[in-house]
Amino acid sequence: MGNNGKKSVDGGGLVIFEDVSQAIQAEKVLRAGGYEVKLIAPPPKYRMGCDLGVVINLVEKAGIERLLKEKDVHFMKILSTTEGAAELISVVKTTDYGKWLMIKAGNMKLAFEKATGIIVNTSGGGCPDIPYLHAEMVDKKLTEAPKPSELGYTLCALMLDRAYEEALTVWNGGN
Amino acid sequence: MLLIAGTIPQKDMPLIAGPVKRQGDKLVADGQAFSRIQGTGAMISAALAATEYMGIEPPYVVVAGDIGKGDGTRLMYRHLTENIASLKPDVVTLHYCQPFMNLLTLFVKEVEKMDKPPVLIADAGAMYAAKAAGLAEKFDVFTPDPSEIAFLADPAATHPAYIAHHLFGSEIEDVPELITAAYTNKSAASVLVVKGARDYIARNGSIMATIEEPNVPVLEAIGGTGDTITGLTSAFVFAGVDPVEAGILAAKSNRMGGKMADPTPATKVSQIIDVFPEVFKQYLCEWSGICAVPSKGDK
Incomplete structure (x- = not known):
């Protein structure tokens, strides 16, 4: 099983899901299985408002379908096209507030104290899991806080996860 | 009636x-x-x-628990759709929910x-x-905040996570162009209150006001400081203030609240909300002519 030897997503295939959390879970399972995949917005006709798909190499469709079923990851269908799909924002910015650092990924921001690595705030976004993640993450150390991609369900959570990962990288690099 | 609907990050x-x-550090309804x-x-x-400061009817809320699965969002919309005609609100503000x-x-x-x-x-x-x-x-x-005005300006985006990179990289000076694009694309409401380092208030494609003082940069890091502007704007509109003027008052109040709370990135938004009564007491009359506080229940 897997995709040993291949290191890029040639694309051509797109797995679509009923909700974002399933797509995030699928990405994790497929990467662990050795597949190169990428999260992306489905084409407009498959969007309901807060959607995420996984781009795959279409030639690997059979193995991917089997792995997702084995791991009990539910998906709606696998399309043989990525036409109309859109890329997620990958821009990450950092703002230095002296004792604190704020990392911004897409529309989501995470601030932590430099000396302790404690998350002091999260902001941005408009989906219901963002206030929930705020409550679960704030006042915890970066190394001990829950990962937004594991606790959240939406695209906002995914962007917050990117800010969190960047903050963790900065924190680990400085200690 | 000012009807506010949204989800609360609470399971079940x-x-x-x-x-x-308000009851201590909680809100109570029903x-x-x-x-x-x-x-x-x-x-x-x-x-x-x-609304308390102005002595008018408190908000009527329609809220449900939702941590991102969409269950509370569905309950909220079902209730709103079935009851909006009988509730007959003057203002409806919709907030956090699955889109x-x-x-x-x-x-x-x-x-x-x-x-x-x-x-609306x-x-x-x-x-x-x-x-x-x-x-x-x-x-x-x-x-909207700056990333959300870029989202409104991008005709292809269905979520702020998918904004075109050239729009997302925009600086605060580019916000007027984004506002124009949002109106051109028919992706804007009549009035836009764009919250950021410089706040922009626009109506039907024209920028009516900008507010940048007092400047409190750490507010960007504090979760909820955009939500407060939406809440204040809603209350002022309900009080009969024109939406553009309501947006201006909300932006000014939020900035002044931020300044008076003397925040750091670790400050919680509730600490800023708690100074709003003092902000209103000191500045609202000067800014808006809302000076005398009417008796409770009047509107």
Whole structure:
């Protein structure tokens, strides 16, 4: 099983899901299985408002379908096209507030104290899991806080996860 | 009636509908308490602070627990769609929720059937859905932040996570262009209150005001400081203030609240909300002519 030897997503295939959390879970399972995949917005006709798909190499469709079923990851269908799909924002910015650092990924921001690595705030976004993640993450150390991609369900959570990962990288690099 | 609808980040919280009041560090409606921290709770708290100060009816809230699965969002929209005609609110503000385009569309259809439709205000997930579903022009006020105005300006984006990179990289000086693009694309409400390092208030494509003082840069790091602007704008509109002027008052109040709270990135938005009464007391009369506080229940 897997995709040993291949290191890029040639694309051509797109797995679509009923909700974002399933797509995030699928990405994790497929990467662990050795597949190169990428999260992306489905084409407009498959969007309901807060959607995420996984781009795959279409030639690997059979193995991917089997792995997702084995791991009990539910998906709606696998399309043989990525036409109309859109890329997620990958821009990450950092703002230095002296004792604190704020990392911004897409529309989501995470601030932590430099000396302790404690998350002091999260902001941005408009989906219901963002206030929930705020409550679960704030006042915890970066190394001990829950990962937004594991606790959240939406695209906002995914962007917050990117800010969190960047903050963790900065924190680990400085200690 | 000022009706505020949104989700609360609490598992298994049922739908709650009724006038809201503050009880210690909680909000209470229909006998049930919920958090005033973050998101819709912060927005309601800011609106409540303003309605209390002005001595007008407190917000009527329709809230349900939702941690991102969409269950509370569905309850909220079902209740709104079934009851909006009988509630007859003057202002409706929609906030944190899953951006389900179909549910928002059904709600807006019910609103359009009303003899006297309410002023419609949206932020957060409800604004995402309104733009993505092509319903933006049905709304009177949107309150986007800089990344959200870039989202409104991008005709292809259905969520702020998918904004074109050249738009997302925009600086505050580029916001006027984004505002123009949002109106051109029919992705803007009549009035936009763009919250950022410099706040922009626009109506039908024209920028009516900018506010940049007092400048408190750390507010960007504090979760909920955009939600408070939406809550304040809603309360001022409900008090009869023109939406543009309401946006200006909200932006000024939020900045002054930020300054008076002397915040750091670790400050919680509730600490800023708690100084709003003092902000109103010191500045609202000077800024707006809202000077005498009427007796409770008057509007």
